Amino acid sequence: MDSGLVLILVITALLLGLAAGKAWERYKLMEGQWVDRRRVRQSPHFIVGLNYLVAGRIDLAIEELEQASTIDPGALELRMVLGNLYRERGQVGRAIQEHQGLLQRPRLSRAEHANVLLCLGLDYRRGGFVDRATEAFTEVLKLAPDNEAALGNLEKLQEEQHQWQEAYATRQRLATVAKPAEQARSRTILAFLEHALGVQALADGRLADASRHFTDAIDLDPTVIPAYLSLGDARLKQGDAAGAAAIWEKAVNVSPDRAYLPLERLEALYVREGRADRFTAICERLTTAAPREWRARAALARHLVSQGQPTRALELLFGALEHNPHALAIHQSIWSLLSTLDLPRPLVARYIEITRQSVFYLDPHVCTRCRYRSTELLWQCPQCHEWNSFVEERITPASDIESEMSSGPVA
Numbered sequence: 001m002d003s004g005l006v007l008i009l010v011i012t013a014l015l016l017g018l019a020a021g022k023a024w025e026r027y028k029l030m031e032g033q034w035v036d037r038r039r040v041r042q043s044p045h046f047i048v049g050l051n052y053l054v055a056g057r058i059d060l061a062i063e064e065l066e067q068a069s070t071i072d073p074g075a076l077e078l079r080m081v082l083g084n085l086y087r088e089r090g091q092v093g094r095a096i097q098e099h100q101g102l103l104q105r106p107r108l109s110r111a112e113h114a115n116v117l118l119c120l121g122l123d124y125r126r127g128g129f130v131d132r133a134t135e136a137f138t139e140v141l142k143l144a145p146d147n148e149a150a151l152g153n154l155e156k157l158q159e160e161q162h163q164w165q166e167a168y169a170t171r172q173r174l175a176t177v178a179k180p181a182e183q184a185r186s187r188t189i190l191a192f193l194e195h196a197l198g199v200q201a202l203a204d205g206r207l208a209d210a211s212r213h214f215t216d217a218i219d220l221d222p223t224v225i226p227a228y229l230s231l232g233d234a235r236l237k238q239g240d241a242a243g244a245a246a247i248w249e250k251a252v253n254v255s256p257d258r259a260y261l262p263l264e265r266l267e268a269l270y271v272r273e274g275r276a277d278r279f280t281a282i283c284e285r286l287t288t289a290a291p292r293e294w295r296a297r298a299a300l301a302r303h304l305v306s307q308g309q310p311t312r313a314l315e316l317l318f319g320a321l322e323h324n325p326h327a328l329a330i331h332q333s334i335w336s337l338l339s340t341l342d343l344p345r346p347l348v349a350r351y352i353e354i355t356r357q358s359v360f361y362l363d364p365h366v367c368t369r370c371r372y373r374s375t376e377l378l379w380q381c382p383q384c385h386e387w388n389s390f391v392e393e394r395i396t397p398a399s400d401i402e403s404e405m406s407s408g409p410v411a
């Protein structure tokens with residue numbers, strides 16, 4: 001789900017809460033007069049605005065909710081939500097103005113003050129005012145130390161500025177207030193932050209510090225593979241080649257799915273030490289254990305080519321192709337080898353036969369809600385039960401990957 005949609009849902013939930021009368025006391029003394037706040041909720045503009053919001057039509061929702069707010073201009077929550085909607089529409093300046101105005105109101109409760117500040121922090125963040133956003137979230141936390149939204153946003157701001165130590169402290173605070181079900185995720189994030197601290201130490205040449213951070217990261221979450229890679233790098237820099245090899249081999253065992261990641265490092269190390277057979281053995285073990293794992297075959301093939309054994313390499317790549325006909329890297333390696341061998345007819349014929357027998361893109365349909373994959377188009381998802389949620393997966397040209405990634409996920 002994209003963050004815009006999440007926000008709209010949160011805003012909608014807030015308004016529904018208001019509609020249920022939970023968050024809003026019924027009467028309020030306004031400039032010497034009792035105002036019946038139910039009138040806003042009973043206003044057709046409020047209900048119609050709510051419907052537009054649920055339908056994701058922000059412009060129309062704003063129009064109606066503005067109308068509703070004229071009934072009770074003092075309604076803090078409604079003005080706060082309107083400010084958020086302006087921000088969602090891209091009018092950050094207007095959102096800031098709205099929320100700053102609310103802060104000027106006398107007799108704000110502590111919770112109201114914190115909520116408005118949080119909205120203002122989100123405005124600043126959207127507008128790219130990093131310092132002011134940081135300040136706003138920090139202020140929220142003085143008023144409400146357990147505010148998860150403020151902590152989460154503060155952590156992201158600190159991460160964006162590579163303030164890993166600060167981000168780590170913020171995540172630790174978040175972990176103490178998070179529900180038990182979210183603890184594991186917090187540990188994983190802490191492990192990645194430990195890894196980032198280690199990378200920083202490694203770049204500064206503080207090798208012992210770096211190693212400690214990487215070890216701590218693995219202790220926090222043994223599945224965080226980059227920590228194994230970096231710990232090996234640090235050990236190698238300290239002259240401990242055996243230690244580096246040991247930790248990289250451990251990474252292969254911990255996460256066979258990602259085992260190809262340390263392979264390049266292991267190859268370089270073992271070849272340098274004259275123990276290339278050790279590397280070959282690791283690759284063969286991986287390939288036997290997981291026949292679909294084509295990257296281990298490709299790594300071994302690369303190694304065999306460098307050892308002057310192109311025919312054996314080609315056999316491996318043919319094997320990889322049978323399991324993964326969609327992997328363009330395999331086709332490229334095969335053609336490069338076939339060219340080196342001067343296109344021997346029987347091998348070219350075998351390549352054509354393998355590709356002809358392969359079923360390409362066996363599961364091209366993906367549920368846009370839960371990513372469930374299916375070979376044929378389904379009208380209801382068997383996993384998340386959403387209707388009409390399948391799209392045919394599109395393969396993006398490599399040159400467009402960057403622009404696609406910056407514009408969000410591709411359906």
Ligand SMILES: [Zn+2]
Binds near residue numbers: 389
């Ligand atoms: Zn689904």
